[in-house]
Structures are given as C-alpha cells and as structure tokens.
Amino acid sequence: MMQHTDNAADAARRLLSWYDRHHRDLPWRISPPMARDGVVADPYHIWLSEVMLQQTTVQAVKPYFHKFLTLWPKVTDLASADTEEVMKAWAGLGYYARARNLKKCAEAVARDHGGVFPDTEEGLKALPGIGDYTAAAVSAIAFNRQSAVLDGNVERVISRLYAIETPLPSAKPEMRALVARMTPADRPGDFAQGMMDLGATICTPKRPACALCPLNADCLALKMADPETFPRKAAKKDKPLRVGAAFVASGPDGAVYLRKRAETGLLGGMTEVPGTAWTSRIDGDNTIEAQPFAAAWEPCGTITHVFTHFELRLSVYRANVAIRDKSGNGWWEPLASLEAQALPTVMKKAIAQAIPHAFKAGTN
DNA sequence: AACGCGGGGAG
DNA sequence: CTCCCAGCGTT
Missing domain, CATH: 3.90.79.10 (Nucleoside Triphosphate Pyrophosphohydrolase)
Incomplete structure (x- = not known):
C-alpha cells in the first residue's frame, strides 16, 4: 500500500533543496551550509535589511545597508544617533516614515530590551515599524522560529501553487494559513528566504520559469490555467x-x-x-x-x-x-x-x- | 477595509 | 507606458 505523503511537507523539502543549490548571496544572509551548522544571522542586520526591503528592491537596498552598518555598527549606536543624520543617510530610499520608525525602534530596543531584540513574533510586532511580515521574517530568519512569512513574493508563489481565485488583499489570511501549514519546523528561516528567492527569480510576475521550478509538479495554476494571471488583484485607481x-x-x-x-x-x-x-x-x-x-x-x-x-x-x-x-x-x-x-x-x-x-x- | 506613503528597475 | 518590489501605520 502506498505510504501517505503530506504534499505540503514534501513541497517544503523540495523548496529547501532548491534553496541550497540556487539561493542568492546577499549581504545580510547566512549561507545555507553555515545556517545548517547552526550559525544564525545578527538580528540587527536582519531587522535593518527587512525594514529597508519593505516595498523596495534588493538592488536598491544594498548600498544603504552597507552605509548604515558603517555609520552605526550596533543597534545601540543607531539608538543614540541624531535623527537628522539618520534621515540624511536614508535620503533617496523612499517611504521616509520607515526611517523615523527605524530610529524609534532602535531606541525602544536599547531602552526597553537592554539592546537585545525580542525573539518572538509578538515581541517584535510591538516595536515601531515592525508589522506582520517583518515580525515573522526576523523571527524565522534571525531566531529560527517556525513563523509564517508572507510577502509579495510568497503571495505570488502561494497564489499559483493553490490557484487562489480570491483577489488580494482579501486573500491574505487564506494565504498565510497555507504558508503556515507548509513552513517546516526545521530551517524555517531558510524556507522563508527560499520562498522569497523563488518568487524573485523563478515564479516571477511576468513569464515565470515554470520548467525550472521545484514546485511545478504541485502547481495548480500551472496545471489548470495560466500562472501569469495569478495572484488575482483588485483593480487599482488612476493617478491624478x-x-x-x-x-x-x-x-x-x-x-x-x-x-x-x-x-x-x-x-x-x-x-x-x-x-x-x-x-x-x-x-x-x-x-x-x-x-x-x-x-x-x-x-x-x-x-x-x-x-x-x-x-x-x-x-x-x-x-x-x-x-x-x-x-x-x-x-x-x-x-x-x-x-x-x-x-x-x-x-x-x-x-x-x-x-x-x-x-x-x-x-x- | 481603504488609504497615504518613494523611488527605481524590468518588460 | 505598466507593473511591482522581503509593507506599515492611520483612519
């Protein structure tokens, strides 16, 4: 008799295997071999990169990430920095409320947490500028917790994998539940980063490279329709x-x-x-x-x-x-x-x- | 739930 | 041109 296999768990294994071979090398990232040896990234680095990456491309973030770490090597350095200097360093990156909240968050970590980041989603989400996504990402990547990480990349991957017809943003709770079911207890941080790398390099918005995708055997959108039409989205307004x-x-x-x-x-x-x-x-x-x-x-x-x-x-x-x-x-x-x-x-x-x-x- | 909030790269 | 990017806070 055929052994019952959990599709989600099997897909997660294949995703991690793909990530081991095809992950991107990023300044704030611990490479999979080191991660498997138990080496974890500096929570300050992960938090800083995640805030910068909110609605912002990896390429745009890289020079700012290096600039900030040079100016303020530790979160306590950022906490005691002059806010105006932080705004100057952030100039050009956009969404400037992020810089104001970045400074407030560093101050809160230094003042209320002894300079150490909280290691749970709830603790992280209580801090300024940290919402659902960033709390889960820091929790999974920097603290190796089994948190469900859902960003724009993962939304696209999941929407295609399950051919979700509900348009965004209404579909987010449904998607989050599916990601939670798929996230493994072992290497949840690498799984999250793997899903995001997959969305960025294979499961792209236009012309996805489905033939190279480690999840193509499971993908309902590929099987039933046109993957490129997912995720469904509400119509957007025109710009005055x-x-x-x-x-x-x-x-x-x-x-x-x-x-x-x-x-x-x-x-x-x-x-x-x-x-x-x-x-x-x-x-x-x-x-x-x-x-x-x-x-x-x-x-x-x-x-x-x-x-x-x-x-x-x-x-x-x-x-x-x-x-x-x-x-x-x-x-x-x-x-x-x-x-x-x-x-x-x-x-x-x-x-x-x-x-x-x-x-x-x-x-x- | 809807809206305000930057800038830039890809196609 | 259009789309969208490792989203968050406010109302």
Missing part, C-alpha cells in the same frame, strides 16, 4: 496630476536656501526648497505668496516626479541674490554639502533644474 512651483535661491557664494518639511505626511521630516502647495490646478496668487523672500525670480523650466498616488509637475524658479535673507525658517546650505542633505529625489530634481552642476553624477 498635481502641480506647483519651487524656488531655488542661490546666495553670493552659491549656497542654496533650504528648509525642513513637517515631521509627518508626504516626505515628512525631509529637507526641501521653498515652494507652493501641490494642488490640482495652478494658482497664480500662491506662486507669489510661496516665494521665501523678494528676489528676481525667473522661470527655468519644469520637472516631473511620480509618487505612489499622484504625479507632480513642478515649475522651477531660480534667483541669484547678493545678500542672504535670514528672515525665514530656512538656512543657506553650501553647494559642496548639498549632496549630504536629507533631500528627497523630487527636491534634487528641482535643484538640478535650476543649478545643473549642483550634484555631481555618481555620488550617493
């Missing part, structure tokens, strides 16, 4: 256009007038050049009012930038002033140190439009 004006002032020595944005909301806590509010239509009065001080402002073209939920078109104005105005809340930043400021990409674009030589190519 917003417009505004930005003012780039150069002092007699080339210094640029900057100011700080509000702590919360869009680009919260980051640095900017003065400008109008960003609205659905141009308001001439606003364009006058938003000037930080009286000067011979001259138009120098427009720049476009796409945010998550709207597209922005900024009219850029520049002025060369003989005397530094000191009446406002801003400051005059020397051209040489402009690159090191907490300037989001849209602001760098605006400054570069007014002062083409402001940023050297290849830096940062």
Whole structure:
C-alpha cells in the first residue's frame, strides 16, 4: 500500500533543496551550509535589511545597508544617533516614515530590551515599524522560529501553487494559513528566504520559469490555467496630476536656501526648497505668496516626479541674490554639502533644474 | 477595509 | 507606458 505523503511537507523539502543549490548571496544572509551548522544571522542586520526591503528592491537596498552598518555598527549606536543624520543617510530610499520608525525602534530596543531584540513574533510586532511580515521574517530568519512569512513574493508563489481565485488583499489570511501549514519546523528561516528567492527569480510576475521550478509538479495554476494571471488583484485607481512651483535661491557664494518639511505626511521630516502647495490646478496668487523672500525670480523650466498616488509637475524658479535673507525658517546650505542633505529625489530634481552642476553624477 | 506613503528597475 | 518590489501605520 502506498505510504501517505503530506504534499505540503514534501513541497517544503523540495523548496529547501532548491534553496541550497540556487539561493542568492546577499549581504545580510547566512549561507545555507553555515545556517545548517547552526550559525544564525545578527538580528540587527536582519531587522535593518527587512525594514529597508519593505516595498523596495534588493538592488536598491544594498548600498544603504552597507552605509548604515558603517555609520552605526550596533543597534545601540543607531539608538543614540541624531535623527537628522539618520534621515540624511536614508535620503533617496523612499517611504521616509520607515526611517523615523527605524530610529524609534532602535531606541525602544536599547531602552526597553537592554539592546537585545525580542525573539518572538509578538515581541517584535510591538516595536515601531515592525508589522506582520517583518515580525515573522526576523523571527524565522534571525531566531529560527517556525513563523509564517508572507510577502509579495510568497503571495505570488502561494497564489499559483493553490490557484487562489480570491483577489488580494482579501486573500491574505487564506494565504498565510497555507504558508503556515507548509513552513517546516526545521530551517524555517531558510524556507522563508527560499520562498522569497523563488518568487524573485523563478515564479516571477511576468513569464515565470515554470520548467525550472521545484514546485511545478504541485502547481495548480500551472496545471489548470495560466500562472501569469495569478495572484488575482483588485483593480487599482488612476493617478491624478498635481502641480506647483519651487524656488531655488542661490546666495553670493552659491549656497542654496533650504528648509525642513513637517515631521509627518508626504516626505515628512525631509529637507526641501521653498515652494507652493501641490494642488490640482495652478494658482497664480500662491506662486507669489510661496516665494521665501523678494528676489528676481525667473522661470527655468519644469520637472516631473511620480509618487505612489499622484504625479507632480513642478515649475522651477531660480534667483541669484547678493545678500542672504535670514528672515525665514530656512538656512543657506553650501553647494559642496548639498549632496549630504536629507533631500528627497523630487527636491534634487528641482535643484538640478535650476543649478545643473549642483550634484555631481555618481555620488550617493 | 481603504488609504497615504518613494523611488527605481524590468518588460 | 505598466507593473511591482522581503509593507506599515492611520483612519
């Protein structure tokens, strides 16, 4: 008589075997041979990488990961760092609330946990910036706990493996349960990383390489339909256009007038050049009012930038002033140190439009 | 449950 | 162009 085999457990074994042979080599990762010898990654490294990787590609994260570890080798170093320095180091990576929460989380770990990360999902999830995914990922990867890790990659793999018709995000609880059933007690961290590597390299959004997939024998989407049509997703809304004006002032020595944005909301806590509010239509009065001080402002073209939920078109104005105005809340930043400021990409674009030589190519 | 929140690479 | 990326916090 045929021995009954658990499909999920068998699939997990094949996934781990594939991971042993085809895993990616990443800066924060312990290689499978070492992991099997019981070597575990530094929770600080795993946490830092996971926060940076939220909605962000591996390639974009790598240089920032190295920069942060150089500046702040231990979580206690990050906890005692100046928040403004953290924002400067994060500039360009996006989703800046992550940087604010990163700092708060480091402070909480240092203050409330003696500088040691909690080793359970519940303990981790109580910290700022750590949600379902990151808590499970750190728990599994850094503490070898049997946590169900569900990110965008795993959602795609699971949705195809089980041909889940429920659209995202409604399908997440169902998917999480299936991942939990599949996650092995042995090497749960490598299993989680293997599922994510599979989603990133084989079970891709477009043209998945099903012939190379270790799970192709189990995949219902491959068997019944077109894997590429999974996961099902709710229709997304279109992006409105917003417009505004930005003012780039150069002092007699080339210094640029900057100011700080509000702590919360869009680009919260980051640095900017003065400008109008960003609205659905141009308001001439606003364009006058938003000037930080009286000067011979001259138009120098427009720049476009796409945010998550709207597209922005900024009219850029520049002025060369003989005397530094000191009446406002801003400051005059020397051209040489402009690159090191907490300037989001849209602001760098605006400054570069007014002062083409402001940023050297290849830096940062 | 829906929305706000960056930036960049792949196809 | 469109899609989507090791999602989280707020409402």
